[in-house]
Amino acid sequence: MSGNVTLKSEMPAVTASGLDNVVAAETALSHVDGEAGRLIVAGYDVEELVKAHDFEGAVAALWAAAGLEPAPSAAEIRNALGRAREAAFGYIPALLSSKRHETVTEGLRTGLSMLADEPGEDAADRDIPAHIRAPVSALGAAAVITAALVRAEAGKSPVAPDRHAGHAEDFIRILRDEAPAAAEVEALNAYMVTVADHGMNASTFTARVIASTKAGTISAVVGALCALKGPLHGGAPGPVLDMLDEIGTRENIEPWLERKIAGGARLMGFGHRVYRVRDPRADVFNKAVTILTNGNERVRFAREVELAALKALRAAKPGHRIDTNMEYYTAVLLEALGIPRDAVTSVFAMARIAGWTAHVMEQERVGRLIRPQSRYVGHWPEGEAAA
Numbered sequence: 001m002s003g004n005v006t007l008k009s010e011m012p013a014v015t016a017s018g019l020d021n022v023v024a025a026e027t028a029l030s031h032v033d034g035e036a037g038r039l040i041v042a043g044y045d046v047e048e049l050v051k052a053h054d055f056e057g058a059v060a061a062l063w064a065a066a067g068l069e070p071a072p073s074a075a076e077i078r079n080a081l082g083r084a085r086e087a088a089f090g091y092i093p094a095l096l097s098s099k100r101h102e103t104v105t106e107g108l109r110t111g112l113s114m115l116a117d118e119p120g121e122d123a124a125d126r127d128i129p130a131h132i133r134a135p136v137s138a139l140g141a142a143a144v145i146t147a148a149l150v151r152a153e154a155g156k157s158p159v160a161p162d163r164h165a166g167h168a169e170d171f172i173r174i175l176r177d178e179a180p181a182a183a184e185v186e187a188l189n190a191y192m193v194t195v196a197d198h199g200m201n202a203s204t205f206t207a208r209v210i211a212s213t214k215a216g217t218i219s220a221v222v223g224a225l226c227a228l229k230g231p232l233h234g235g236a237p238g239p240v241l242d243m244l245d246e247i248g249t250r251e252n253i254e255p256w257l258e259r260k261i262a263g264g265a266r267l268m269g270f271g272h273r274v275y276r277v278r279d280p281r282a283d284v285f286n287k288a289v290t291i292l293t294n295g296n297e298r299v300r301f302a303r304e305v306e307l308a309a310l311k312a313l314r315a316a317k318p319g320h321r322i323d324t325n326m327e328y329y330t331a332v333l334l335e336a337l338g339i340p341r342d343a344v345t346s347v348f349a350m351a352r353i354a355g356w357t358a359h360v361m362e363q364e365r366v367g368r369l370i371r372p373q374s375r376y377v378g379h380w381p382e383g384e385a386a387a
Helices: 046-052 055-065 073-091 093-098 104-113 130-153 167-176 181-196 202-212 217-229 239-247 252-263 278-294 297-316 325-334 341-365
Strands: 030-033 036-039
Touching: 036 046, 036 055, 036 202, 036 217, 036 278, 046 055, 046 181, 046 278, 055 073, 055 130, 055 167, 055 181, 055 341, 073 130, 073 167, 073 341, 093 104, 093 130, 104 130, 104 217, 104 341, 130 217, 130 341, 167 181, 181 278, 181 325, 181 341, 202 217, 202 341, 217 341, 239 252, 239 297, 239 325, 239 341, 297 325, 325 341
Parallel strands: none
Antiparallel strands: 030 036
8 A cells, every 4th residue: 555554464563551651752841760759850950940940040941941042031031921910910800700610720721712822912912022922921821810710719809910020929919919928939939940840741742742733832731731630630739638637637647547548548649650769849849838837737747647658658568669749748838828729730730831831842843743643443344354
């Protein structure tokens, strides 16, 4: 046969379920070493990236690593994000009046869908350089939309952004309508920098597939958010807090853990599909929580649960290395910042959009449609045998 027709006997062998260990792209953005417990982002170990940059600086580093030219500075990103937040605030009345969402994440999906893949030069964003206008508009809008939705759930009016403020600082302010403490801004910056990118996960792969069709940056971001929304990818921090609530008291920690482990239940916040040792992001969040709470009782309780859970898991599964993952301390950190449980996924997306858009830039430079093969396992037409 000629052309693009593939004979049954020529079909490629079936790969691992879930595409485990299948290399889908080459990237300069991040590297996850699960065996060593190491995460490299834009040439930095993630712990060093947090020390070196606030969120705006991390965005600049990621987009430079993606090959964006000219590469914007952290100061240019900060200025552009401020203007993008202002522009996004204009969409909020229409979003809140639409009532086309049941959750904060669904509302964020709707709100991002209101953006254009190629934003024009309106009064709010004309000073944003054209080559970063779409990714910056997504980043800015995500913060404004999330804060407005959380406030709407509480029966409160949205708060207008301050374009002169840093992104983390302004998000907390428009969420709570009060100036945040310096420690709160530091903690949120650490969180957002740490989760900005993490290899070829499900949502990032989704973004790259959409980008490969040349659908546009906003379309890729919305698709990635839809993938993140699934509980197998982005839904763990809320259940961590539910677990802590259910345990309740120090006296109940060990009996609760013994009962759950004996029943085969999964303990939320422990173990990771990739990391075989401690998730390096958990250590960053642990330090951020310490800075933020200064010995808060909830944090002390969470640490007691963590130590007891690790001990119980290792006793129940000798020979298996099970460590705390980043969702555990993400839950405690975001709770301390006053972010409700149903907004955790959206706050994560606020940061991960930095990585999604960097992958979009990188994929668009490749310029090739992602089009994998599949193996047909259904019935063949009558009288025809499978090869």
